[in-house]
Amino acid sequence: MNTPFLSVRDLRVAFSTEDGVVRAVDGLSFDLAQGSTLGIVGESGSGKSVTSMAILGLHDREHTDVDGEILLDGKDLLTATERELERLRGNTMSMIFQDALASLSPFHTVGRQIGETYRKHTGASRHEARARSVEMLRRVGIPQPDLRVDDYPHQFSGGMRQRAMIAMALVCDPQLLIADEPTTALDVTVQAQIMDLLKDLQQEFGTAIVFITHDLGVIANIADDVLVMYGGRCVERGTRNQVLRTPQHPYTWGLLGSMPSLDGPVDVPLSPIPGLPPSLLNPPSGCRFHPRCAFAEKVHGGLCATDSPPLEINGGGRGTACHLTAEQRRDFFVDYATPQPN
Amino acid sequence: MSGTDPLLDVTGLTKHFPVRGGFPVRRAVGAVQAVDGLDLRVAEGESLGLVGESGCGKSTTGRLITRLLEPTAGKITYAGQDITHASRRELAPVRSEIQMIFQDPYASLNPRHTVGKIVSGPMEVNGIDPKGGRETRVRELLEIVGLNPEHYNRFPHEFSGGQRQRIGVARALALQPRLIVADEPVSALDVSIQAQVVNLLQTLQRDLGIAFVFIAHDLAIVRHFSQRVAVMYLGRIVETADRDDLYENPRHPYTRALLSAVPEATASDTPSRTRVRLTGDVPSPLNPPSGCRFRTRCWKATERCASEVPALVRVGGNGAGHLTACHYPETGDGAPKSGQEESALSGYFAP
Numbered sequence: 001m002n003t004p005f006l007s008v009r010d011l012r013v014a015f016s017t018e019d020g021v022v023r024a025v026d027g028l029s030f031d032l033a034q035g036s037t038l039g040i041v042g043e044s045g046s047g048k049s050v051t052s053m054a055i056l057g058l059h060d061r062e063h064t065d066v067d068g069e070i071l072l073d074g075k076d077l078l079t080a081t082e083r084e085l086e087r088l089r090g091n092t093m094s095m096i097f098q099d100a101l102a103s104l105s106p107f108h109t110v111g112r113q114i115g116e117t118y119r120k121h122t123g124a125s126r127h128e129a130r131a132r133s134v135e136m137l138r139r140v141g142i143p144q145p146d147l148r149v150d151d152y153p154h155q156f157s158g159g160m161r162q163r164a165m166i167a168m169a170l171v172c173d174p175q176l177l178i179a180d181e182p183t184t185a186l187d188v189t190v191q192a193q194i195m196d197l198l199k200d201l202q203q204e205f206g207t208a209i210v211f212i213t214h215d216l217g218v219i220a221n222i223a224d225d226v227l228v229m230y231g232g233r234c235v236e237r238g239t240r241n242q243v244l245r246t247p248q249h250p251y252t253w254g255l256l257g258s259m260p261s262l263d264g265p266v267d268v269p270l271s272p273i274p275g276l277p278p279s280l281l282n283p284p285s286g287c288r289f290h291p292r293c294a295f296a297e298k299v300h301g302g303l304c305a306t307d308s309p310p311l312e313i314n315g316g317g318r319g320t321a322c323h324l325t326a327e328q329r330r331d332f333f334v335d336y337a338t339p340q341p342n
Numbered sequence: 343m344s345g346t347d348p349l350l351d352v353t354g355l356t357k358h359f360p361v362r363g364g365f366p367v368r369r370a371v372g373a374v375q376a377v378d379g380l381d382l383r384v385a386e387g388e389s390l391g392l393v394g395e396s397g398c399g400k401s402t403t404g405r406l407i408t409r410l411l412e413p414t415a416g417k418i419t420y421a422g423q424d425i426t427h428a429s430r431r432e433l434a435p436v437r438s439e440i441q442m443i444f445q446d447p448y449a450s451l452n453p454r455h456t457v458g459k460i461v462s463g464p465m466e467v468n469g470i471d472p473k474g475g476r477e478t479r480v481r482e483l484l485e486i487v488g489l490n491p492e493h494y495n496r497f498p499h500e501f502s503g504g505q506r507q508r509i510g511v512a513r514a515l516a517l518q519p520r521l522i523v524a525d526e527p528v529s530a531l532d533v534s535i536q537a538q539v540v541n542l543l544q545t546l547q548r549d550l551g552i553a554f555v556f557i558a559h560d561l562a563i564v565r566h567f568s569q570r571v572a573v574m575y576l577g578r579i580v581e582t583a584d585r586d587d588l589y590e591n592p593r594h595p596y597t598r599a600l601l602s603a604v605p606e607a608t609a610s611d612t613p614s615r616t617r618v619r620l621t622g623d624v625p626s627p628l629n630p631p632s633g634c635r636f637r638t639r640c641w642k643a644t645e646r647c648a649s650e651v652p653a654l655v656r657v658g659g660n661g662a663g664h665l666t667a668c669h670y671p672e673t674g675d676g677a678p679k680s681g682q683e684e685s686a687l688s689g690y691f692a693p
Contacts, residue, residue, distance in 0.1 A: 043532040143622075157623045158396070187395035187559065189620045192603040196619065214533055217605035244607055258537035260566035262589060262604055269544065270566065272537030276502050 003074070004031035005208050006055070006176055011068035013050050013059065022280045024050040026232040028068075031317075032225075034175065035206040039223030039240070041216060041255070045277050047232040048212045052178045055210075056095055057085040072176065091121040094169040098181040100161035104153040110137070110164045111149030118171045136167035140197060159190035163197070170201060178210045183218060195222050216255060220244055225317070228252050231278045231288035234311055238318040248320040248329055250293045287323065295332055299323040347422055349521060349553050350407065352382040355416035357402055361628065374627050376402040378577040380416070381654065382555075384521065389547055389554040391568030391585070393561055393600075397624055399577040400557045404523045407555060408442050409433060421520075438468050441514035445526035447506035451498040457484070457509055458494040464516040483512040487542060504535035511542065515550075523555045528563065540567060561604050565589055570663070573597045576635040577627055579654060583664035593657050593664070593671040596636045634669065642670045 013025040025047040032038045042048045053059045054066050057077060070077040072093060077085065094117075097103040105113060114136055115129030124132065130149065137145035140163040153161055162182060169177060179198070183191040199222065202209060211222055219226055219240065226243040228236040228251065236249040247253055254273035275292040278284055290296040290304035303309075303323045313319035324332070358373035377399040384390045392400045405411040407418060409425060418426045425436055441464075444450035451460055461483055462476045472479040481491035487508040498506055507527060514522055527543065528536040544567060547554055558564050564571055565585060572582040573594065581594040592598045599618040620639045625631055634652050637643035646669055654667040 043534060159623055187624075188561070188603040189395065189599060190623070192605075192617075192619060193621070195605070215605070216533075216607035220607045221605040255533055256607065258534045259607060260537075260540070260562040262562050262565060262601065262606060266565065266585070269541050270537035272541060273534035274538075276504070276535075277532065 005034045005073055006032040006210070007069070007071040008051075008055070009069040009071070011051065011054060011070065012066070013047070013054050014065045016063055016065075017281075020281050023283065024232055024280055025054070028229070028232075028234055029311075030227055030234070030237070032176075032208050032210065034208050035202065036224045037202065037209040037211055037222055039219040039226045040210065040212045040229060041214065041219055041226060042229035043214055043277055045231075045280060046229040047280075048229050049180055051229075052095065052180050052210065052212055055178060056089060056093065057082075058095075087121075090117040090169075090174070091172045092174055093176040093178070094172070094174040096162075096165050096169050096177065096179040096182045098184055100158070100165045100185070101153065103165060104161060106153055109150050109152055110156065114149075114164070114168045114171055117168060121172050132171060133167075136171050137164070139170075139201075140164070140167045141193070142167075159186055159193065162186060162190075162194055166194070166197065166201075170205075170207075173205055174207060176208050176210070178212070180212045181214070182211075184213065184215070191218070198222065216244065216259060228255070231283055232280055233288060233308075233321065234319075235289065235322070236320045237311075237313075238316075242318055247333065249289075249322050250295050250324070250332075251289045253333060254292075287321070295324055295328075298328060298332075348383040349386045349388075349421055350382070350384040350555075351417075351419040352380060352407065353417050353419075355380040355382070355403070355406055355418065356414045357399075357406055357411060358414045372628055375577050375630055376627055377406065378630075380574075380577075380579055382407075382572060382579070384553050384555060386520070387547070387551040387553055388570065389556055389568045391564035391571040392555060392557045392574060393559065393564050393571060394574035395559060395600075395624060397576075397627065398574040399627070400559075400574050401525050403574070404442070404525045404555060404557050408440055408523050409437075410442075434468070438464070438470075438517040439519050440521045440523065441517065441519040443507075443510050443514050443522060443524040443527045446530055447503050447510060448530075450510055451506055453498055456495050456497055457489075457501075460498070460509060461512045461516055464513060468517060470517065479516070480512075483515055486515065486546075487512045488538075502535075503531050504538055507531060507539050508542065511539075511546070515546070518550075519552060521553045521555070523557070525557045526559070527556075529558065529560065536563070543567065561589075561601060573600065576624060576630055578635060578667065580636060580668070581664075581666045582654070584661065587661050587664050591664075593666040594636075594668045595640050595642055595670075595672060598672055599639075634667070644669070 009029050011025055011028040015022045015024060028051060030038060040048045055070055055077065059066065066078055111130055111133040114133040118124055118132050119129045134145045134149050137149055142148050142160060142163055156164060183194050186194065201207065213219060223240050226238065226240050227234050228243065228249065230251050236243060236247065236252050243252065247256060257271035258273060260270060273292050278288050284291050286305045286307050287309050296304040309321045309323045311319045311321040355377055356379055357377040358375050360370040361372045361374060362368040363371040380403060392403060394400045402411065406413050413426055417424060420436055425433060458477065458480050461480045465476050481494060484491045489505060489508050501509065528539050531539060540563060546552055556564060556567050568585055571585055571588045572579050575596050581588065581597045592601055599620045602618045622639050625638055631638050633649050634647040637647040652667045652669050654665045656664065657666045657671045
C-alpha cells in the first residue's frame with residue numbers, strides 16, 4: 001500500500017467549558033488515500049464535526065486542546081503555523097459545510113465569494129477570477145452561470161447554494177475535501193444530484209473526500225471506507241461492504257435496526273437503541289456504549305463497565321472496539337438481524 | 343373503507359397566500375399557491391402518510407386540516423360535519439378531537455411551563471376535568487409515552503430532544519383525540535431516537551385506534567408508519583395508493599424519481615430501483631407551470647402536459663385506491679407506453 005494522503009493518529013480534542021472539560025474526540029486514527037472517500041457516521045455529539053474542524057485547524061485555539069498527529073501529505077497540521085494553514089486551506093484542503101445559507105456571505109455576490117479564494121491562492125486578477133467562478137458554477141451544474149455569477153446567495157435555491165459552496169470549495173482543485181453533512185438540509189432528489197456531482201468531480205480530479213453524515217444510506221452510496229463514531233471514539237471501521245453487510249459492533253447493529261427501509265419487511269417494529277447518547281462532560285466508564293448496549297451483560301466479569309475496549313485492527317483495516325468475542329458477535333448479529341414478528 | 347364515511351374528507355382544498363407589494367397601498371400582486379385543489383380521505387383509525395419535498399404544501403395541508411389556517415377554497419368534512427369555515431365556537435368540540443404534533447420539539451413547548459402544565463394545557467383550555475383529577479391523568483399520559491411520571495414538575499430544558507417530542511405526544515393525547523396530524527414528528531431527532539418515537543406513535547395508533555395524518559419527507563419512515571400514502575408536488579397530490587401498491591408499483595414519474603433518489607443502506611452495487619435522476623429544482627409556487635406542475639422536470643413531458651391538467655384518476659391495472667395524476671403514467675417495467683393508449687385508458691377510468 002502506498003502512503004496515505006491524510007493520516008490521523010490518536011487524535012484527541014478537548015474543550016474547556018464552564019462545566020468542565022468536554023472530550024469531544026478521544027483517540028481517533030484513520031488513513032485516507034488519494035481519490036478515495038471515507039465516510040464518518042455518528043449521531044449528534046459523537047465528535048464527527050469536531051474532527052473535521054481539527055483537521056482544518058478551524059477550532060478555537062484558546063479553549064481547545066488538540067493532541068495527536070494529523071499528517072497531510074506528510075506534513076503535520078497540528079504543529080503548522082496559522083500562516084502555513086492559511087496557505088493550505090482553500091487550496092490543498094477545503095471544506096463544505098452543512099448550512100449553505102449560513103456559510104455564504106449575504107453581502108457579496110456568489111461569484112465574488114468563489115473568486116476570492118482563487119485570487120488569494122493564485123494571485124489571479126479580478127477578471128481571471130470571475131472567469132474561473134463562471135467555469136466553476138458551470139462545472140457544478142448551475143444553469144446560465146455567466147448570469148448567475150452576479151447573483152447574491154438569497155437569489156439561489158437551497159440546492160443551488162449547496163452547489164455554489166461546492167464550487168467554492170473546489171475552486172483551487174483541492175486534494176482533500178471535507179464534507180460535513182453536505183446534503184442533510186436538502187431534499188432527496190437534490191441530495192442525489194449533489195452526491196452524483198461529488199462522485200463525478202472525485203473521478204475527474206482524484207480528490208480525497210472525508211464525508212461526514214448521520215445517514216447510513218448516504219454512506220452506502222458514496223463511501224469506500226466507513227468509520228462509525230460513538231461518544232468521541234471510533235467503535236467500528238472497515239470497507240463499506242464490511243460495515244454495512246457484516247457489522248460487528250452492537251452500536252452499528254442498533255443504527256441499522258433503527259432505520260426503516262424501502263424494501264424490508266413492513267409491520268415489524270423498528271429496533272431502536274434504548275436510552276440517550278452519552279454526555280461527553282461526564283462520559284460513561286469503560287465502553288461508552290455499555291449503558292445502552294443489550295449485550296453488555298454477556299461479557300464475562302462486567303468488563304464493559306470498567307475497561308474501554310481497544311480498537312483491534314486487522315491487516316485489511318477492519319476493526320471493532322468491543323469486548324464481545326468474534327463468535328458471540330456472529331451469533332448475536334444473526335439474532336439481531338432477523339426481524340422479530342410483533 | 344368503502345361503505346362507511348371517512349373520518350376526514352377533504353375535497354378541492356386550496357390555500358393561496360397573497361403576496362403584497364407596491365407603494366403607498368400594498369396591493370396583492372400575486373399569490374403563493376401553496377395548496378391547490380387537494381382531495382384527501384382518512385378513515386377512522388387509519389394512518390395516511392403525506393410525503394413530498396420542501397415547499398410542496400404538506401405542512402400547509404396539515405395546518406388547514408387542523409384549521410390553524412383558513413382555506414381559500416374547498417371543503418373539509420370531519421365526522422360528517424363541515425368544518426371548512428366553522429367559527430371558533432363551532433370548532434371547539436372538534437378541536438379536542440383533532441390534535442397536532444409539531445416538528446421542532448424545542449420550539450413547540452413553552453420553556454416557562456412545567457411538563458405538568460404543558461400536558462394538562464389542553465384539558466384546561468377545554469375545561470375538562472377527568473376522573474381523579476388532571477394531575478393523575480397527566481401522570482398516566484407521561485407513562486403512556488414512556489416518560490417518568492415523577493418528572494411532572496420538570497421544565498422542558500431538562501429533557502433531551504426525543505423526550506421533548508414525547509411530551510408533545512402526551513399533550514396531543516390529553517383529550518383522547520380521534521385524529522392526530524403529525525407534522526415531521528421525528529425529522530429533528532437522531533436516528534436511534536427517531537426509531538423510539540416512531541415505535542411509540544405506531545403503538546398509539548394500533549392500541550388506541552387513533553387516525554393519523556403523518557406528514558414527512560422521509561419515504562422510508564412513511565412506508566413504515568402509514569397504511570395509505572399520498573405524494574404531493576407543488577401543492578397538488580400526484581399519486582395516492584395503499585402503501586405496498588405505491589412503493590412497489592409507483593405510477594407517477596415523480597413518485598418513481600423520489601423513490602429512486604432515496605439512498606439505501608444496503609451496500610449493494612446494483613440498486614434495487616432503476617435510478618431516475620431529476621434535474622433542476624422545484625419551480626416557485628408563486629408562478630407554477632401550467633398544466634401538470636411536474637412537467638418542467640419530467641422526462642416524459644409533451645405539449646399536452648403543458649396545456650392540460652392531469653386529473654387524479656385510477657389508471658389501468660391498478661387497485662381501486664390507487665390514483666395517479668399523470669397523462670403518461672409509468673407501467674412498472676420502466677418502459678413508457680404510447681401516449682395514445684394511456685390517454686384512452688385514463689379516459690375510461692375517469693369518474
